[in-house]
Amino acid sequence: MSDLPQDLKYSKSHEWLRAEADGSFTIGITHHAQQQLGDLVFVELPEVGGNVEAEAESGVVESVKAASDLYSPIAGEIVAVNEELADSPELVNESPYDKGWIFRLKPADASDADALMDAAAYAAFVEEE
Amino acid sequence: MKTSLYSRHLALGGRMVGFAGWRMPIQYASQLAEHHAVRQDAGMFDVSHMLALDVEGAGATDFLRKLLANDVARLSDHGKALYSCMCNPGGGVVDDLIVYRLADDRYRMVLNAGCAEKDLEWLETHGVGFSINLTSRRDLSMIAVQGPNARAKALEVLPADFRHASEALKPFHAAEFGDWLIARTGYTGEDGFEVTLPNDAAESLWQALLDVAVAPCGLGARDTLRLEAGMNLYGQDMDEETSPLAAGLAWTIAWQPEDRQFIGRPALEEQRQLGDNPRFVGVLLEGRGVLRNHLPLFVGDQPIGEITSGGFSPTLNRAIGLARVGDPAAQACEVEIRGKRLAVRLAPPPFVRNGKPRIDL
Numbered sequence: 001m002s003d004l005p006q007d008l009k010y011s012k013s014h015e016w017l018r019a020e021a022d023g024s025f026t027i028g029i030t031h032h033a034q035q036q037l038g039d040l041v042f043v044e045l046p047e048v049g050g051n052v053e054a055e056a057e058s059g060v061v062e063s064v065k066a067a068s069d070l071y072s073p074i075a076g077e078i079v080a081v082n083e084e085l086a087d088s089p090e091l092v093n094e095s096p097y098d099k100g101w102i103f104r105l106k107p108a109d110a111s112d113a114d115a116l117m118d119a120a121a122y123a124a125f126v127e128e129e
Numbered sequence: 130m131k132t133s134l135y136s137r138h139l140a141l142g143g144r145m146v147g148f149a150g151w152r153m154p155i156q157y158a159s160q161l162a163e164h165h166a167v168r169q170d171a172g173m174f175d176v177s178h179m180l181a182l183d184v185e186g187a188g189a190t191d192f193l194r195k196l197l198a199n200d201v202a203r204l205s206d207h208g209k210a211l212y213s214c215m216c217n218p219g220g221g222v223v224d225d226l227i228v229y230r231l232a233d234d235r236y237r238m239v240l241n242a243g244c245a246e247k248d249l250e251w252l253e254t255h256g257v258g259f260s261i262n263l264t265s266r267r268d269l270s271m272i273a274v275q276g277p278n279a280r281a282k283a284l285e286v287l288p289a290d291f292r293h294a295s296e297a298l299k300p301f302h303a304a305e306f307g308d309w310l311i312a313r314t315g316y317t318g319e320d321g322f323e324v325t326l327p328n329d330a331a332e333s334l335w336q337a338l339l340d341v342a343v344a345p346c347g348l349g350a351r352d353t354l355r356l357e358a359g360m361n362l363y364g365q366d367m368d369e370e371t372s373p374l375a376a377g378l379a380w381t382i383a384w385q386p387e388d389r390q391f392i393g394r395p396a397l398e399e400q401r402q403l404g405d406n407p408r409f410v411g412v413l414l415e416g417r418g419v420l421r422n423h424l425p426l427f428v429g430d431q432p433i434g435e436i437t438s439g440g441f442s443p444t445l446n447r448a449i450g451l452a453r454v455g456d457p458a459a460q461a462c463e464v465e466i467r468g469k470r471l472a473v474r475l476a477p478p479p480f481v482r483n484g485k486p487r488i489d490l
């Protein structure tokens with residue numbers, strides 16, 4: 001887990017969450033998650049403008065092998081999705097924390113993010129799993 | 130259980146999964162890259178989990194003519210291979226297999242790993258009264274080398290005294306060299322060899338193939354390759370409850386000569402005469418997404434069948450599958466994925482053969 005960015009928060013369902021300067025949060029799946037899934041070939045993105053509850057299904061990532069639900073770590077309104085994933089789902093494999101981001105949301109309550117794991121806690125969680 | 134190449138898989142970073150009691154690599158670094166290596170160059174698979182079974186004796190031909198829906202009497206020359214279903218009395222499929230005629234009274238069968246135990250029991254039960262010996266060849270390993278450059282690369286590293294005869298092999302033929310069997314067969318829709326060899330020789334052939342840049346490939350790529358090639362997978366596309374006539378395998382049943390009484394024949398004859406067998410077709414998802422096993426298919430509100438093998442075609446960059454449908458004429462239908470209906474085209478497989486798409490997108 002040496003490649004785990006220190007500035008992100010992490011969920012038990014293997015999403016990461018980054019606080020942006022404008023108060024929104026960017027969400028994607030972790031390196032560990034993409035590695036477990038294998039080569040991604042399809043990402044079903046949530047709809048911009050829609051509201052998601054915390055830990056609710058907000059999309060699907062599918063690899064050649066399997067489909068896996070994507071959960072929003074916190075509640076909020078979807079303000080952007082990574083349209084590039086429609087043509088290039090492999091960005092999630094190649095660059096899970098950067099070019100492979102999945103969606104951005106305006107949080108219902110920004111302090112919800114505090115309850116998520118930091119990098120050290122997530123590393124320990126993955127070790128245990 | 131572990132094959133003789135187990136430590137090689139670990140050394141290559143293979144992600145190991147359980148498969149029919151065996152620890153096998155599902156992929157190494159990338160399933161997609163492995164798939165493309167086989168379509169464009171050469172890849173290799175450890176298929177030692179499959180069971181090589183020798184059938185020998187004066188009764189071997191009669192025995193196999195009773196057990197198999199295809200007819201080994203069609204194997205006129207030594208070394209020739211035949212694909213067949215082994216049926217139960219109801220016409221369901223106990224297993225599908227390749228059988229090679231190695232001598233007049235000696236055959237080699239290659240059986241699915243997941244069926245090996247029940248097959249042995251089945252063969253032993255039905256072998257009573259025949260003058261035969263059945264020998265499980267767990268002393269042998271199998272490496273499939275597949276792709277447009279597979280034969281050329283394999284010929285570079287096979288033992289020198291095998292090369293000439295191996296190079297001369299026609300498709301679906303094999304040559305035997307002691308315990309080695311070099312067969313021009315496969316499960317990918319590409320040219321290549323399936324090499325059976327003693328367990329203690331497997332690691333060095335695997336390494337030699339690596340040295341000539343044959344890509345190691347896992348079971349994941351093997352599945353997407355066979356799906357593109359429109360080849361059935363036992364347990365998904367057919368099983369003990371499914372007739373070959375409902376799985377696109379009518380061509381593998383030898384109805385002639387009419388007096389050959391193979392197991393399942395009366396049931397299959399009846400099904401053929403009734404003529405209401407479901408269609409077994411290829412399916413192509415028109416838009417984005419991935420097809421999965423058991424997804425239901427509809428024409429309007431009418432359910433017409435389901436996907437038996439669904440997946441993603443790396444060559445076409447589209448979702449494909451095999452399906453059993455009751456509708457005799459539909460060319461298009463809808464698949465339901467997570468509550469949504471998406472357009473699907475029905476088309477005869479294969480989707481890809483010898484590196485080339487066989488369907489217009």
